[in-house]
Amino acid sequence: MVRIVADLHTHSLACGHGFSTVTEVIRAAADCKLEAVALTEHGPGYPGSVGYAYFNTYRDIPSEMFGISVLKGCEANLMNLAGELDFDENHLAQLDIVIASCHKEVTPIGTIEQNTAMYIGAIQNPYVDIIGHPDFPLYPIDVEAVVRAAAARGVALEINNSSPAARPDSEDMCAEIICNAKRLGAKLAVGSDAHYHLVVGNFDYAYEMLSKYGYPLEQVINSSMDKLLSHLKRNR
Ligand SMILES: [Zn+2]
Ligand SMILES: [Zn+2]
Numbered sequence: 001m002v003r004i005v006a007d008l009h010t011h012s013l014a015c016g017h018g019f020s021t022v023t024e025v026i027r028a029a030a031d032c033k034l035e036a037v038a039l040t041e042h043g044p045g046y047p048g049s050v051g052y053a054y055f056n057t058y059r060d061i062p063s064e065m066f067g068i069s070v071l072k073g074c075e076a077n078l079m080n081l082a083g084e085l086d087f088d089e090n091h092l093a094q095l096d097i098v099i100a101s102c103h104k105e106v107t108p109i110g111t112i113e114q115n116t117a118m119y120i121g122a123i124q125n126p127y128v129d130i131i132g133h134p135d136f137p138l139y140p141i142d143v144e145a146v147v148r149a150a151a152a153r154g155v156a157l158e159i160n161n162s163s164p165a166a167r168p169d170s171e172d173m174c175a176e177i178i179c180n181a182k183r184l185g186a187k188l189a190v191g192s193d194a195h196y197h198l199v200v201g202n203f204d205y206a207y208e209m210l211s212k213y214g215y216p217l218e219q220v221i222n223s224s225m226d227k228l229l230s231h232l233k234r235n236r
Contacts, residue, residue, distance in 0.1 A: 004203050006036035006222040008130065009075065009099060009158065009191025014041050016048030020197035022061065028194075030066035032201035035225050038071040038097045040191075045077040045086030045106045055091065069225070071232075073097030075132055078107045081114050083121020085128075092127035097232055099158065099191075100125065101132030102139045109138060116142040120149040126235045130189045130221075133160040135174040136167050143176045144184075151186035154234055156221045159206040162193035171209075178213040187231065189221045 010025050011018040020028075022039055029037035039058070042049035058072040073095045076085040085092070085100055092098050100122040102115075110118060119141055122128055134146060134157050150157050157177055163170045181188050190206040192199055210217060217223050221231040 002217040018195040024197040028197035028200040036069035043076045043086040071096040075099040099132040135170040147180040156187040156189040
């Protein structure tokens with residue numbers, strides 16, 4: 001049976017609003033029989049998160065622990081309406097996986113046209129693998145335009161398992177993203193967005209939404225390690 005084999009979105013104590021160590025996160029992923037977990041700490045633009053030195057020191061963490069792969073990445077912030085990130089391309093090129101997301105603490109809120117252009121700007125960045133929680137109702141977008149741009153660039157859009165709790169009323173946008181992605185052949189990714197290790201590997205909401213709107217699990221980039229690694233390698 002096809003299933004999600006990697007949690008691509010996790011946080012740790014380091015960001016200032018997480019509650020587990022990276023070791024606990026990795027062990028939790030191994031305990032729920034995943035094959036990989038991505039460490040995707042908030043970028044330096046997020047108030048209270050880590051600086052660049054954190055990402056430069058990932059080398060000390062093994063790429064395999066407790067029998068699973070450890071991907072060392074970030075959740076970069078969209079910093080302006082052009083969709084520029086809080087990392088330059090040299091930094092991003094050194095990471096295994098890059099999520100780019102809007103956060104109200106740092107990302108300006110524009111009109112629908114501006115928000116759409118902002119996401120499309122981030123999608124043009126060759127090192128962005130996944131757009132994080134594009135179902136954020138605080139940033140209304142032309143969903144079809146964003147999905148089209150993502151499909152054209154081979155960037156995955158995230159179905160974020162924490163959205164119902166973290167982004168109230170996001171379900172309609174999530175549904176619209178899934179339906180457009182299905183129709184336009186865009187890739188999706190699933191992540192827990194865990195800020196505590198007990199939430200790592202919880203994909204219940206994502207599974208429910210993907211099945212409800214008929215998006216084939218086989219087209220989710222983290223439904224097999226082969227698919228995942230070829231997605232991550234595509235521009236590296
Ligand atoms: Zn966070
Ligand atoms: Zn986020």
